[in-house]
Amino acid sequence: MSSERVERRLAAVLAADVAGYSRLMGREEEGTLAQLKSLRKTLIDPAMAEYRGRIVKTTGDGMLVEFASAVDAGHWAVEVQRSMADRNTGLPQDQRIEFRIGVHVGDIIIDEDDIFGDAVNIAARLEGIAEPGGICISDDAQRQLRGKLDICFDDLGFQSLKNIAEPMRAWRMRVDKISAAAGSKSVSAAPSQLFALPDKPSIAALPFRNLSGELEQDYFTDGITEDIITALSKWRWFFVIARNSSFSYKGRQVDIRDVGRQLGVHYVLDGSVRRAGSRVRVTAQLVDTTTGTSIWADRYDRDLTDGFVIQDEVAQDVATAIEPAVSKAEIERARRKTPEQMVARDHYFRGMWHFHQFSKEDAQKAIVCFNLAIELDHTLADAYVGIARTLFSTRAYRLSPGRDVNAHKVNAQIASAAKSALALDPSSASACYILALNLAHNDDCETAVKFARRAIELNENFALGYFALAVASNFLGLPREALTAIDRALRLSPNDPQIFAWLAQRASALYLLRRYAEAAETARQSLGQRWFHTACRVLAASYAHLDMIDSARRTLSDLLASEHSEKTIAEVIRPFKREDDRNNYREGLLKAGMPQQ
Structure with a gap:
């Protein structure tokens, strides 16, 4: 006999499975798997985190979960089943995903990450007699839940469960009804006053x-x-x-x-x-x-x-x-929505979708959408910001081939659209942000910093405001301030669609601080998201300072081969105000092989 001591503890055990799983898989295998994956991410795991559950194991159609208490298990089960009932509203019966859940409280045996014992078997058998969308619990679990959940229980009497020696008393939790004691606290399903949804989120x-x-x-x-x-x-x-x-x-x-x-x-x-x-x-x-x-x-x-x-x-x-x-x-x-169904803000949001594709064709479509929004509502400040952002990104991200012979005209259009937005909404952080970026790229970095800081004052959670501050600070010769600002932007919006540009600014700040290895790594991260000329030039210059000349020249050849980038050192260093920063870039790019003029 082994002298090892068996680890035991009291726990609430929950077993769940998908009713009619084989039928659902036979009808639409890929769609069913995608739905279950989505449910795991948006419902099951967040509720599990809230009520301190631990998923012990999963099968294709079910899971075994351990909770510290019956109350936690009950809360989780009710939340999941009520949410699933809402999601299934209006769906044909053969397209619904419905869970059956069983809960028991008892002694479990722990073996590494797995659990065993009668409590596990009983929970599984209770799940087997639960209705689709229902919760069946043991008498032991019901005693601990009484008075602690605003819910009704139906006594199912003693049930003969497969492979369980003695009949067990079971209860059904009524997820569709609250208890009488809670009735006075519930909100009426037919409110006395209804409000129309506003025209914005x-x-x-x-x-x-x-x-x-x-x-x-x-x-x-x-x-x-x-x-x-x-x-x-x-x-x-x-x-x-x-x-x-x-x-x-x-x-x-x-x-x-x-x-x-x-x-x-x-x-x-x-x-x-x-x-x-x-x-x-x-x-x-x-x-x-x-x-x-x-x-x-x-x-x-x-x-x-x-x-x-x-x-x-x-x-x-x-x-x-x-x-x-x-x-x-x-x-x-x-x-x-169809064009006939769309209001001004719908056109604005469709424009933002096109904007975030970062292509020449989508930029043109975005401008059309923003103008349609303005035609319907000339006071919609966000639409003017959308126009300014699209025009700026077309230039800054080199979405149009060749040199921009109308640069002054585009700059004026960007400034005009942003100022129109500010006139309509003086508290628009977005308008301040795009004005700051445009000023920074047109050699007025001091004013750019002021507008970027104003954007942050208006909304301290506005990641784009910190990005604009980083751009202007890098050009001004304040790389430490730029690094602090861009790290804040990345913290606030780690999955932003413009993450490639943000990482490029971070790489630039690190380069100006002579932290070349870190600059190269961050530039590679940027390029891993999307090819971007700023990240490419920082990577080439960083490699050169690290004496990785072959890598520097290969990177530079990519830059020079692109029609969307600066071709000479003079063009690259022009925006930087500090002589030391210009010399730093000149040295690195010269070693990498870029022409001076």
């Missing part, structure tokens, strides 16, 4: 739930929600519901779609805060209230060294993550 941040079990943590949890509302309000193109209206839902059982109808918003942010020792975990998800689907979810783990700093960091992280998620959702919504 509209958001309400509901009070985050305190899952710590400590009343004093309510202040911290409420503070995070309030800071998120403040941070979201700085995005001028969002319509954000005020704090007092959002907090009217605190402690109430709500249907997100009802909240959307009552407040007249397209998106609702929901989340929770859990403290465990010296750590705090914040989870959040953004839900489209018209469909009930989650379009973004994430979690944030922090050390509780300074509560106010953590509160501010999480609020900024959530707000800046939401902005691109909403932008993407709005762009996709606009692309699905």
